[in-house]
Amino acid sequence: MLTKRIIPCLDVKEGRVVKGVQFVSLRDAGDPVELAAFYDKEGADELVFLDISASHEGRETMVDVVKAVAGSLAIPFTVGGGINSLEDMKQILRAGADKVSLNTSAVLRPELITEGADYFGSQCIVVAVDARWDESLGSWRVYTHGGRRATDWDVIAWVKEAVNRGAGEILLTSMDNDGEKQGFNLALTKAVSESVSVPVIASGGAGSAAHFEEAFTTGKADAALAASIFHYKETSVKEVKSFLKQKGVVVR
Amino acid sequence: MIGIVDYGMGNLFSVSKALERLDVEFFISDDPAELEKAEGIILPGVGSFRDAMILLERKELDVFLKKHVANGRYLLGICLGMQLLFEESEENGPAKGLSLIPGRVARFSGIDSKNNSYKVPHMGWNKLTFNHSSPLLKGLEEDYVYFVHSYFAVTNETEVVTASAKYDVDVPAIVTKENVFGMQFHPEKSSAIGMSLLKNYLSLVKGR
Numbered sequence: 001m002l003t004k005r006i007i008p009c010l011d012v013k014e015g016r017v018v019k020g021v022q023f024v025s026l027r028d029a030g031d032p033v034e035l036a037a038f039y040d041k042e043g044a045d046e047l048v049f050l051d052i053s054a055s056h057e058g059r060e061t062m063v064d065v066v067k068a069v070a071g072s073l074a075i076p077f078t079v080g081g082g083i084n085s086l087e088d089m090k091q092i093l094r095a096g097a098d099k100v101s102l103n104t105s106a107v108l109r110p111e112l113i114t115e116g117a118d119y120f121g122s123q124c125i126v127v128a129v130d131a132r133w134d135e136s137l138g139s140w141r142v143y144t145h146g147g148r149r150a151t152d153w154d155v156i157a158w159v160k161e162a163v164n165r166g167a168g169e170i171l172l173t174s175m176d177n178d179g180e181k182q183g184f185n186l187a188l189t190k191a192v193s194e195s196v197s198v199p200v201i202a203s204g205g206a207g208s209a210a211h212f213e214e215a216f217t218t219g220k221a222d223a224a225l226a227a228s229i230f231h232y233k234e235t236s237v238k239e240v241k242s243f244l245k246q247k248g249v250v251v252r
Numbered sequence: 253m254i255g256i257v258d259y260g261m262g263n264l265f266s267v268s269k270a271l272e273r274l275d276v277e278f279f280i281s282d283d284p285a286e287l288e289k290a291e292g293i294i295l296p297g298v299g300s301f302r303d304a305m306i307l308l309e310r311k312e313l314d315v316f317l318k319k320h321v322a323n324g325r326y327l328l329g330i331c332l333g334m335q336l337l338f339e340e341s342e343e344n345g346p347a348k349g350l351s352l353i354p355g356r357v358a359r360f361s362g363i364d365s366k367n368n369s370y371k372v373p374h375m376g377w378n379k380l381t382f383n384h385s386s387p388l389l390k391g392l393e394e395d396y397v398y399f400v401h402s403y404f405a406v407t408n409e410t411e412v413v414t415a416s417a418k419y420d421v422d423v424p425a426i427v428t429k430e431n432v433f434g435m436q437f438h439p440e441k442s443s444a445i446g447m448s449l450l451k452n453y454l455s456l457v458k459g460r
Binding site: 001002003005040045070071072074075076094095096098120121122123124168169197198199222223252 | 272371374401440
């Protein structure tokens with residue numbers, strides 16, 4: 001049986017992991033390679049690296065980071081942030097990433113999803129969606145530019161469109177729940193998971209191991225992503241997985 | 253020496269990095285004359301079956317691979333590389349494969365016997381069930397490996413299915429036919445067990 005995946009997310013800025021400060025055991029908590037190895041050992045099923053560099057130089061550095069991580073890591077990893085063209089995808093995937101994640105660029109130009117899927121196959125193309133509940137819409141609305149800009153897209157319509165265009169996976173972040181540590185947005189996750197045929201990664205709101213269980217059972221997510229609770233050692237991948245096992249959720 | 257076939261469809265980087273970590277000598281080539289020097293071949297691949305066969309045929313790599321195997325040398329196909337070992341695939345209309353292992357390649361229907369839909373691609377970690385003993389499984393216990401695929405092998409010859417994984421159907425995960433091996437999952441992305449599987453293949457090649 002396919003297991004539910006636990007995915008730590010690392011923010012990388014100018015080639016350095018930010019927020020990775022709590023790992024006293026590491027020689028260098030900002031080193032993406034060391035942190036990746038740490039999470040691999042902890043039992044992470046995949047990793048996501050989000051490039052939050054603002055500068056062109058920072059993005060160039062990301063390619064080196066990807067190469068270094070790919071050289072040492074024996075689990076899959078996804079790279080997102082600032083991927084705007086097929087050329088960007090080629091650079092990152094050829095450097096050794098397994099998947100790229102598209103967000104704003106896919107909304108601005110949905111053809112980009114198809115271009116990537118045609119070239120590399122759908123399994124390489126993740127579409128990341130930032131969703132916020134919209135009372136006037138009576139549904140969730142898609143936001144871009146790191147959540148700063150509202151779009152005309154309803155989330156359900158957008159994920160269907162993205163999958164039709166070749167997305168192989170949806171990384172779904174609830175802006176309402178993000179950072180609150182009160183749990184994933186189960187209604188949103190379930191609605192998206194039931195409307196597409198590809199795997200859905202729940203993101204935003206993880207505060208405890210129990211939240212992961214809900215995401216998989218009630219939320220019907222295939223994978224769940226978290227950042228700070230792992231980085232700040234509020235829980236660990238190991239703890240989450242042993243809790244899930246007790247509850248009968250199949251994990252590796 | 254290991255030769256990795258570069259025909260433009262590969263995740264060559266991760267496979268070659270895995271071999272580097274295992275400290276194995278290897279080279280990457282698309283030239284049959286070069287690849288002939290390899291004791292063991294790895295055929296990686298991601299993408300469409302038909303495109304892959306066209307590219308292999310264009311460089312006469314299909315001829316080379318069949319000759320390599322007929323000479324008793326080892327071949328390991330990974331992911332699409334494993335599917336290419338079979339007779340044909342229904343991906344984008346029927347396309348002929350290398351026919352080194354009997355069987356064909358079909359798409360997951362996405363609908364189970366109770367008419368419920370399930371996710372395609374089969375993406376993530378799934379547990380191997382060992383069906384037959386094989387030098388590839390030496391020293392290993394059943395464990396989880398990483399799969400990403402929408403098509404799977406179907407064969408009536410159960411003895412070639414060394415290991416399988418349960419999805420909606422039993423997915424052939426490791427196939428063996430004499431000196432020809434295939435892994436549907438990505439050993440290079442399957443943490444410790446993946447590295448051990450590669451190591452076992454490399455030991456076979458070395459011991460030849």
